[in-house]
Amino acid sequence: MMNKEYNIGVEVTMDVIGGKWKPIILCNLRHQVMRTSELLRAIPKISQKMLTQQLRELEEDQIIVRKVYNQVPPKVEYSLSEYGESLGTILDLLCTWGETHADHLEKEGVFVKLNCED
Template identity: 50%
Template sequence: MVTKDRICNDFNDCPITATMEVIGGKWKPVILYNLLSGTRRFGEIAIRIPSISRKVLTEQLKELERDGLVIRKQYQEIPPRVEYSLTDKSKSLTSVFKEIADWGNENLLSKPALDNKL
């Protein structure tokens, strides 16, 4: 069946490759998924992802901001307050993350341990 979807014959001109360059990796999808429910302060994100170091979280948030997926809002108050939220561009990934979460629940988390030893 031939579709209008682009075929990835050239690795450098592939929509999957381009997307994974921006949202791929160990932490970016988790950070974005955590921001789907709304604006969060840095500490709130860190608490929801306890296995990420603060240094790595800072780096990943900067990259997501640079790529136009996260908005960083700094308030001029003492103590300083910084909030992160999704851009419209990253909000368009909501259905993608929902599908990934559903797939993970169905295929990885709800299966008995014996099924994973094939």
């Protein structure tokens, strides 16, 4: 096992869920189990390769669970692990802040298109 050194707690958090795609993947898995194809539809700008890489890293960090069904064609589903569900409050706050910031930008005259189901 490798040693890791951090200077502040947020560094540890960002090491696990940081980057462009991981928070978006986690928010999509927050309330539902999803297959790879469903995640690709929900996150249209991510490539299959990047999605696969990010899912593997999240699985290695025990944030998500990958369930493989023994059938043809193969079926794989992803969900938050029990440990991953502990990120729920953080994910909710990130989403809420983003919606508030989108409103702020619109008040500043910036057109913001937010495609969410709220």
